[in-house]
Amino acid sequence: MTTYFNSRTPALDGIYTALFLASEKIYAELKKGAGLKFATSSNESGDDQIELDVIADEAFFNALKTDNNVRYVVSEERPGLNKISDGPYSVALDPLDGSKSALVGIPSGAIFAIFENAETDADFNGRNIVSGGFFVFGMNLEAYFADGDKVYKGLFDGTDWTVMPIEGGLPSADVLAINGQNQMVWPEWLQRHYASLLDTRGGTVKPHNMRWYASMVSDMKRMVLQGGLFAYPSANIKGYEEGKLRLVYEAIPMAFLIQAMGGASTNGEQSILEMPVEKLHQKTPVFIGEKSKIAAVEAARKAGPV
Ligand SMILES: O=P(O)(O)OC[C@H]1O[C@](O)(COP(=O)(O)O)[C@@H](O)[C@@H]1O
Ligand SMILES: [Mg+2]
Numbered sequence: 001m002t003t004y005f006n007s008r009t010p011a012l013d014g015i016y017t018a019l020f021l022a023s024e025k026i027y028a029e030l031k032k033g034a035g036l037k038f039a040t041s042s043n044e045s046g047d048d049q050i051e052l053d054v055i056a057d058e059a060f061f062n063a064l065k066t067d068n069n070v071r072y073v074v075s076e077e078r079p080g081l082n083k084i085s086d087g088p089y090s091v092a093l094d095p096l097d098g099s100k101s102a103l104v105g106i107p108s109g110a111i112f113a114i115f116e117n118a119e120t121d122a123d124f125n126g127r128n129i130v131s132g133g134f135f136v137f138g139m140n141l142e143a144y145f146a147d148g149d150k151v152y153k154g155l156f157d158g159t160d161w162t163v164m165p166i167e168g169g170l171p172s173a174d175v176l177a178i179n180g181q182n183q184m185v186w187p188e189w190l191q192r193h194y195a196s197l198l199d200t201r202g203g204t205v206k207p208h209n210m211r212w213y214a215s216m217v218s219d220m221k222r223m224v225l226q227g228g229l230f231a232y233p234s235a236n237i238k239g240y241e242e243g244k245l246r247l248v249y250e251a252i253p254m255a256f257l258i259q260a261m262g263g264a265s266t267n268g269e270q271s272i273l274e275m276p277v278e279k280l281h282q283k284t285p286v287f288i289g290e291k292s293k294i295a296a297v298e299a300a301r302k303a304g305p306v
Contacts, residue, residue, distance in 0.1 A: 002017065003016075003017060004016055004017050004020040004021075004154075004161045004163065005017075005020070005147070005152070005154070005161070005163045007131070007147050008147055008148050008150065009130060009147075009148070011069045011087075011088065011089065012069070012089065012114060012130070012131060012147070014067045014069060015064065015067060015069060015070060015089060015091060015114060015131075016131075018060075018063035018064045018067055019060070019063070019064075019091075019112055019135075020143070020154070020156075020161055021063050022056075022059040022060040022062075022063040022064075022110075023110060023135040023137075023141060023143070023156075024141065024156060025059045025063075026052070026055065026056045026059050026095075026096070026110065026137065027135075027137050027141040027156070029052060029055055030052060030102065030108070030137050034051075034052065034055070035050060035051035035052030035053075035054070035055045036050065036051070036052060036102060036103055037050060037051055037103075038050055038051075039051045039053065039054055041054065043076060043077045043078075044076070044077065044078060044079045044281055045076070045281050049077065049099070050096075050099045050100070050102070050103060052096055052099060052102060053077055053095065053096045053099050054077065056077075056095035056096040056110060057075050057076075057077035057078065057093075057095040057096075059095070060073070060075070060091075060093050060095050060110070060112075061073055061075065061078075061082070064084065064091055065084055067084070067085070067087070068085045068087050069085070069087035069088060069089050070084040070085060070087050070089055070090065070091060071083070071084060071085060071086060071087045071088065071089060071090045071118065071119075072084065072090040072091075072118065073090070073091050073092075073093065074090065074091070074092040074093065074124065074248060074249060074280050075092075075093045075094075075095055075249070076093065076094045076095065076246060076249055076281070077095055080280065081121075081280070088116060088117060089114050089115065089116060089130070090114070090115045090118040090124070091112060091113070091114055091115075092112070092113045092115065092124055092248050092249040092252075092253075092280075093110065093111065093112050093113075093249055094110060094111040094112075094246065094249045094250050095110050096108055096109075096110060097109050097110060097111050097134070097215065097216050097217050097250070098213070098214065098215025098216060098217055098218065100214065101213060101214045101215040101218075102137070102215075106213055106214070106215050106218065107136050107137060107138030107139075107213070107215060107217070107218045107221075108136075108137050108215055108217065108218075109134050109135045109136040109137050109138075109215070109217030109218070110134060110135045110137075110217070111133075111134045111216070111217065111249055111250055111253050111254065112131075112132065112133065112134070112135075112145075112249075112253060113129050113131065113132040113248070113249060113252055113253035113256065114129065114130050114131040114132070115128045115129055115130070116128050116129075116130050121277060121278065121279055121280045122276065122277050122278065123277075124248045124252075124277050124280060125252070125273075125275065125276065125277045126252050126255065126256065126271070126272060126273025126274060126275065127273070127274075129252055129253070129256050129273070130147075130148060131145060131146065131147050131148070131256075132145065132146055132252065132253030132254070132255075132256035132257050133145025133146055133152075133253060133256075133257045134216075134217045134220060134221075134253070134254070134257075135217070136217050136218065136221050138218070138221075140155060140156065141155075141156040142154060142155055142156070142221070143155075143161075143163070144166075144220070144221060144224050144257065145257060146256055146257045146259075146260035146261075148260075149260050150165060150260070151165065151166040151224075151257065151260050151261050152164065152165055152166060153166050153224075166224070166261070169261055169262040170223075170224075170227055170258065170261040170262045170263040170289075170290060171225065171226050171227035172227040172290055173209075173226045173227040173228050174197075174206070174207075174208045174209060174228070175208060175209045175210075175211055175222065175226060175227065175228030175229070176197055176208040176209070176210055176211070176228060176229050176231070177210075177211050177212055177213075177219040177222065177223070177228065177229070177230040177231065178194070178210070178212060178229075178230075178231040178232070178233075179212055179214065179232070180194075180210075182233075182235035182237055182240055185235045185236040185237045185240075186233055186234075186235050186236075187233070187234065187236075187268075187301075187306050188304075188305045188306070189300050189301050189303065189304050189305060189306055190233050190268075190300070190301075192300065193296070193297060193300035196300075197229075208228075208229075211228075216230075216232075216245065216250060216254065220254050220257075220258075220288075223258065223263075223288070223289060224257070224258075224261065227289070227290055228289055228290065228293070229287065229288075229289035229290065229293040229294075229297075230254075230286070230287070230288045230289055231286065231287045231288075231297075232244055232245045232285065232286045233268075233285045233286075233287075234268075234285040242282070242283040242284055242285060243283050243284060243285040243286060244283060245283060245284065245286045246281060246282070246283055246284075247272070247275065247277060247282050247283065247284040248277060248280055248281075248282070250286070251265070251267075251272045251284050251286045251288075252272060252273065254286075254288055255271070255272040255273050255286075255288055256273060258288050258289065259271075259273060262291070263288065263289055263290055263291060263294070264288075264289070264290075264291045264294040264295070265286070265287065265288040265289075265294060266287045266294050266297055266298050267284050267285045267286070267287070268285055268287065268297065268298065268301045269298070269301060272284065272286065272288070
């Protein structure tokens with residue numbers, strides 16, 4: 001089998017190949033316009049699915065199920081731990097991130113994390129992750145990921161992948177990616193912090209620039225290329241008590257990648273990579289970005305009121 005990427009951990013090479021091959025399949029379906037309508041099903045968490053969610057989940061699962069290094073596959077679209085073998089690594093996936101945005105032509109993608117020696121839900125945490133990142137299904141098929149502490153960009157030209165290191169760390173920009181929909185019911189400290197990021201001080205200072213794709217992979221691609229702050233906070237409204245994003249296969253892989261670039265993450269109180277995991281599908285408030293911006297979020301949270 002062709003090796004698409006030589007990991008610093010050679011046992012991961014086959015897993016990367018499976019992930020890259022599955023992404024090609026999903027991208028080809030998306031390019032054909034296949035699966036871009038609501039399915040009659042819903043996923044493990046009760047979210048409505050589009051047909052491409054199901055196609056994407058099957059593509060990843062089928063690609064990974066023959067690899068003896070893969071112990072479990074975890075997916076947003078499936079219940080529980082799906083046993084593959086007794087191998088040392090487990091893969092957690094959001095097989096189609098931003099699916100509702102895909103319906104209107106905004107780049108979607110897939111998020112992945114590889115964990116070492118995971119046996120229970122609790123083991124799928126930021127201390128056991130060895131690789132994390134995402135694919136973007138946009139103008140091109142691209143991958144952005146951290147293999148250990150090294151960061152790479154992959155570009156598919158329709159036949160082959162070119163994978164290159166990303167050097168130079170996380171760029172810096174006063175860009176804020178957040179959905180302001182729930183701002184009236186955000187914690188009070190966040191309402192204040194948000195206002196401070198947009199404060200022009202009487203027209204003398206440029207406020208943070210707002211960007212929101214409603215597609216985490218697209219917002220994180222912007223982060224990798226330009227810097228900034230990405231946030232999906234909790235809100236005092238049904239369904240958003242812990243935000244919207246999933247800890248294991250959305251927050252942790254993105255936090256791992258951005259930390260490898262010199263950035264940081266928090267749930268408001270602690271790094272996402274330090275958070276205990278209780279359930280595979282649990283949600284968490286997410287703040288990911290430049291170190292100084294994450295420190296400012298935590299300082300605002302500490303200053304209260306919560
Ligand atoms: O609809 P909202 O509140 O803008 O949420 C958008 C967020 O939800 C997500 O689409 C995640 O949901 P899916 O994985 O179900 O697509 C993220 O990609 C994005 O950041
Ligand atoms: Mg998602």
